[in-house]
Amino acid sequence: TVGKTKAMNHLFSELRKCCLHPFLFKGAETDIESTPLNKLISASGKLSVLDALLRSLFQKKHRVVLFSQFTSVLDILDDYARERGWIFSRF
Numbered sequence: 001t002v003g004k005t006k007a008m009n010h011l012f013s014e015l016r017k018c019c020l021h022p023f024l025f026k027g028a029e030t031d032i033e034s035t036p037l038n039k040l041i042s043a044s045g046k047l048s049v050l051d052a053l054l055r056s057l058f059q060k061k062h063r064v065v066l067f068s069q070f071t072s073v074l075d076i077l078d079d080y081a082r083e084r085g086w087i088f089s090r091f
Contacts, residue, residue: 017070021047024072037083040076047080058086 017024021044023035041051057064068074074090081088 019046020044020070020073021076023076024070035079037080040080040083
């Protein structure tokens with residue numbers, strides 16, 4: 001049962017990645033350094049909604065704190081913020 005539990009945990013982790021962004025899977029993004037902003041955003045419904053929300057908040061001079069359990073999601077958000085030209089800190 002330990003093997004089954006480990007397999008289920010791995011499956012759940014993969015399913016969570018499906019829900020977050022397709023670029024979390026190896027090979028999904030062909031050239032990481034040259035992915036345009038519109039492709040990064042349009043690949044994920046969650047990032048599309050986050051993009052609209054963040055643009056609205058930053059226009060109104062709000063500050064935002066984002067948390068993620070996956071450092072790989074933070075890497076995608078890092079790329080996103082750089083492409084938008086926003087100043088940010090990552091801890």
